[in-house]
Amino acid sequence: MQASTPPLAGLAIPAPLAAETLPPDTESCDVIVVGFGIAGGCAALEAARAGARVLVLERGASHGGTSSLSGGHFYLGGGTAVQKATGHQDTAEEMAAYLIAASKQPDEAKIRAYASGSVEHFGWLEALGFQFERSYFAGKAVIQPGTEGLMYTGNEKVWPFREQARPAPRGHKVPVPGDTGGTRMVMDLLRARVDEAGAEVRLETGATRLITSQPDRVAGVAWKSFGATGRAKSGAVILATGGFVMNPAMVEKYTPALGSRLIALGTTHDDGLGIRLAQSAGAALDHMQEPFITAPFYPPPSLVTGLIVNKLGQRFVAEDSYHARTAYHVLQQPDKTAYLIVGSTHMAEQQMQLVPLKDGYDSVAEMERGLGVPPGSLMETMNRYNAYAAKGEDPDFGKHPDWLAPQDTGPWGVFDLSLGVALYAGFTLGGIRTSLDGEALRDDRSAIAGLYAAGACASNIAQDGNGYCSGTQLGEGSFFGRRAGRHAACAAAMASHRDKVSGGLGGGDIEARSHGPNGEQERRCL
Ligand SMILES: Cc1cc2nc3c(=O)[nH]c(=O)nc-3n(C[C@H](O)[C@H](O)[C@H](O)COP(=O)(O)OP(=O)(O)OC[C@H]3O[C@@H](n4cnc5c(N)ncnc54)[C@H](O)[C@@H]3O)c2cc1C
Numbered sequence: 001m002q003a004s005t006p007p008l009a010g011l012a013i014p015a016p017l018a019a020e021t022l023p024p025d026t027e028s029c030d031v032i033v034v035g036f037g038i039a040g041g042c043a044a045l046e047a048a049r050a051g052a053r054v055l056v057l058e059r060g061a062s063h064g065g066t067s068s069l070s071g072g073h074f075y076l077g078g079g080t081a082v083q084k085a086t087g088h089q090d091t092a093e094e095m096a097a098y099l100i101a102a103s104k105q106p107d108e109a110k111i112r113a114y115a116s117g118s119v120e121h122f123g124w125l126e127a128l129g130f131q132f133e134r135s136y137f138a139g140k141a142v143i144q145p146g147t148e149g150l151m152y153t154g155n156e157k158v159w160p161f162r163e164q165a166r167p168a169p170r171g172h173k174v175p176v177p178g179d180t181g182g183t184r185m186v187m188d189l190l191r192a193r194v195d196e197a198g199a200e201v202r203l204e205t206g207a208t209r210l211i212t213s214q215p216d217r218v219a220g221v222a223w224k225s226f227g228a229t230g231r232a233k234s235g236a237v238i239l240a241t242g243g244f245v246m247n248p249a250m251v252e253k254y255t256p257a258l259g260s261r262l263i264a265l266g267t268t269h270d271d272g273l274g275i276r277l278a279q280s281a282g283a284a285l286d287h288m289q290e291p292f293i294t295a296p297f298y299p300p301p302s303l304v305t306g307l308i309v310n311k312l313g314q315r316f317v318a319e320d321s322y323h324a325r326t327a328y329h330v331l332q333q334p335d336k337t338a339y340l341i342v343g344s345t346h347m348a349e350q351q352m353q354l355v356p357l358k359d360g361y362d363s364v365a366e367m368e369r370g371l372g373v374p375p376g377s378l379m380e381t382m383n384r385y386n387a388y389a390a391k392g393e394d395p396d397f398g399k400h401p402d403w404l405a406p407q408d409t410g411p412w413g414v415f416d417l418s419l420g421v422a423l424y425a426g427f428t429l430g431g432i433r434t435s436l437d438g439e440a441l442r443d444d445r446s447a448i449a450g451l452y453a454a455g456a457c458a459s460n461i462a463q464d465g466n467g468y469c470s471g472t473q474l475g476e477g478s479f480f481g482r483r484a485g486r487h488a489a490c491a492a493a494m495a496s497h498r499d500k501v502s503g504g505l506g507g508g509d510i511e512a513r514s515h516g517p518n519g520e521q522e523r524r525c526l
Contacts, residue, residue: 019220028232030053030489030493031238032234033056033238034207035058035240035241036065036240037065038190038477039457041481042481042485047199049197052488054197056201059207060203060269061204063187066265066427069265072143072182072185073153073173074125074173074475074478075470075476076118077118077168078090082132083150089166094168097165098156098164099461101161104463104464121475121479128186129193130185136169142179142298152170154469157400158325159400171471207241209280219450221277236495238438238485239432239452240274242269246270250271251428257331262293272457274457284443287429287431290464290465291428291465293327293425293426303348305342306341311333311335313371313378336419336420339414343412346407358414360412371414386408431456433458434452438458439452439484440452454484455481
């Protein structure tokens with residue numbers, strides 16, 4: 001079929017099509033999943049395994065999306081096989097306590113479900129056909145350089161979090177060496193399992209509009225594949241279309257810092273269209289203004305012993321923070337300017353070389369002049385830092401004693417962490433407001449019947465750079481993607497049943513409730 005499509009770029013919100021206007025022979029299925037990244041793949045697999053007829057529409061030429069580019073951290077805990085094999089104690093309660101402490105506006109029900117379901121989810125992921133290596137990487141790095149299965153990837157040992165929950169490493173890396181691309185292996189396995197489960201995957205086919213039916217139900221999508229367009233009806237639609245870092249208009253509107261001299265991490269399809277499709281059906285959005293931005297200055301770990309100051313010569317963050325937390329605080333400083341100062345006994349060359357060396361200085365007075373900070377300010381800051389560091393203390397920011405060492409031996413090297421100078425990279429975190437089961441929610445938190453969202457186009461655990469832990473995006477995308485898939489399959493079956501009984505297009509909610517295996521209350525099909 002040939003037809004024009006509405007404007008899809010920028011801030012455009014393509015208007016939904018009325019289901020009542022579609023011809024009776026319009027193709028139909030139970031669940032349409034839009035996007036085959038980690039969230040869409042997991043949603044499709046669970047929906048198909050629940051017995052739904054599933055159609056996956058993927059705009060790209062292959063499955064994978066941004067997920068395939070990613071390094072492969074999944075944030076999992078509560079006593080996984082890797083944690084146990086490497087001697088790290090963890091419980092679902094400690095994991096939840098940490099995530100609640102670290103989140104901007106913790107959704108406690110989601111966090112508790114995620115933590116208590118984490119061991120089961122670990123097993124589900126491995127059952128796709130791979131094993132996380134039963135090994136631990138003890139160094140300070142952005143991601144394990146090799147195939148080690150576990151490392152710390154958040155602020156668990158950083159003050160005040162280490163006092164709010166017993167620290168445990170939860171960054172599970174897929175067994176692929178290197179910084180990027182590790183998750184492609186998981187995506188290929190997921191594709192194989194989705195095919196086995198009988199879901200149809202249609203590549204190079206992008207959803208362009210939602211189809212809605214009365215009263216207020218999402219009932220399918222319109223799509224486009226090169227010059228061809230078409231429509232497909234369904235009992236439920238799951239949006240799993242990724243974030244919006246590649247849409248300059250959305251970035252400017254919501255997260256302007258991401259637009260400023262920064263490497264956007266993602267694929268060209270991260271244009272936020274899925275988010276805007278959800279808006280077209282009345283969905284609310286959460287945390288849209290929060291980006292993940294980072295410019296890691298380690299490894300090597302010895303640089304973490306240095307101190308970071310702003311243009312007033314004052315410290316503002318514990319330097320042992322997870323790199324995105326440090327970056328979050330750099331962005332709050334005057335002119336988004338910050339410097340890492342390292343004495344000669346701890347000076348070393350960065351391995352990632354994202355943060356340039358500004359200069360070397362023989363004296364603190366010379367450094368103050370070179371950085372343009374107020375005279376005397378650095379001297380005061382460094383004297384205080386060094387005196388306490390010698391005692392293994394940091395009364396100002398609670399830096400962990402493991403990383404405290406006086407920086408009192410010159411010459412000093414200064415790395416420039418300022419935005420626009422260091423090579424910052426990032427992606428978006430905000431998205432469609434969702435329930436525990438991935439239902440898209442309106443402003444008043446009522447569910448939009450037939451519409452679900454998961455992954456980077458939705459808002460779940462990862463809310464801002466201050467609390468981000470590496471692995472929460474793949475972790476929540478897969479975890480809540482699965483929940484959305486199961487619930488959507490159930491909702492589609494209920495809608496189909498209602499249609500048969502009433503002879504209409506259906507509507508209304510699933511209200512059967514029971515207690516899930518992990519104790520949380522969840523909606524279930526009868
Ligand atoms: C270099 C890099 C490293 C990273 N490392 C990690 C890590 O180790 N751990 C972690 O948790 N996170 C990591 N992230 C972030 C993480 O990869 C993403 O947040 C996550 O993969 C998003 O998954 P998703 O399924 O929501 O989206 P995607 O994987 O982007 O999938 C969305 C899919 O939807 C398709 N699509 C979009 N619009 C439409 C449409 N209208 N119709 C049909 N299809 C559409 C896209 O083509 C895409 O295939 C990393 C990101 C990058 C770039």
